[in-house]
Amino acid sequence: MDAASIIEASYKFCKRRLGQASKQRNSFAMSSSTLFIVASLAIQVAGRTVRSPLPPMGWNSYNSWNCQISEDKIHQSAHGLVDLGLAELGYKTATIDCGWMTRERDAKGRLQWNETDFPAGGKAMGDFMHELGLKFGMYSGAGYYQCGSTDLPASLGFERLDAESFAEWGADSLK
Numbered sequence: 001m002d003a004a005s006i007i008e009a010s011y012k013f014c015k016r017r018l019g020q021a022s023k024q025r026n027s028f029a030m031s032s033s034t035l036f037i038v039a040s041l042a043i044q045v046a047g048r049t050v051r052s053p054l055p056p057m058g059w060n061s062y063n064s065w066n067c068q069i070s071e072d073k074i075h076q077s078a079h080g081l082v083d084l085g086l087a088e089l090g091y092k093t094a095t096i097d098c099g100w101m102t103r104e105r106d107a108k109g110r111l112q113w114n115e116t117d118f119p120a121g122g123k124a125m126g127d128f129m130h131e132l133g134l135k136f137g138m139y140s141g142a143g144y145y146q147c148g149s150t151d152l153p154a155s156l157g158f159e160r161l162d163a164e165s166f167a168e169w170g171a172d173s174l175k
Contacts, residue, residue: 054090056093056173057089057090057091057092057093058081058091058092058093058094058095058134058135058137059077059078059080059081059086059091059093059094059095060095060097060137060175061073061074061077061094061095061096061097061099062097062098062139064077065099066098066099067097067098067099067148068099069096069097069098069099069100069117070117070118071117071118071119071120071125074094074096074125075128077094078094078128078129078132078134079132081094081132081134082132082133082134087132087133087134092133092134092135093134093135093136093137093172093173094129094134094135094136094137095137095138095139095173095175096125096136096137096138096139097139097175098139098141098146098147098148098149098152099114099117100113100114100117100118100122100138100139101113101114101146101152101153102114102115103151103152103153104153105153105158108161109158109161110161110162110165111140111153111155111158111162111165121169122165122168122169122170122171123168123169123170125169125170126169126170126171127170129170130170135172135173136169136170136171136172136173137171137172137173137174137175138166138169138171138173138174138175139174139175140154140155140162140166140174140175141154141155141156142154142155142156143156144156144157
């Protein structure tokens with residue numbers, strides 16, 4: 001039975017029970033049992049897998065520029081998703097892949113944006129994406145170095161700190 005059928009059946013059951021309860025003296029007990037049944041069914045519905053009509057869709061900088069990216073290129077591409085109507089079709093995430101970070105973490109161990117290519121930084125990029133109505137995707141490697149790199153730091157050993165940084169910048173997803 002799908003979620004809509006469960007909710008419809010619950011509604012009909014509750015309507016019958018409440019109608020019966022109003023005819024009886026012990027309507028509080030009936031209402032309580034009805035509430036319990038509805039809550040139980042709601043938990044079952046909430047626990048089911050909900051499938052999206054579309055998979056997560058968007059644009060990734062790596063497909064266009066490999067690791068040679070900049071703030072201007074990302075802005076242009078994000079505007080393209082909106083201006084061409086792709087965002088309305090479900091392409092709602094713009095993901096910045098490799099090439100956004102510097103080779104060194106800061107004194108607190110945090111990843112840093114390359115200020116030459118991204119002068120406004122991560123928070124401004126997240127704000128920009130959200131102002132366009134897009135989701136902001138970020139990339140970090142799962143090892144010590146970014147994929148294919150021998151000097152760009154990745155997240156292994158810094159998972160919590162990097163996740164906090166991504167959240168501070170407004171990232172909605174991590175590749």
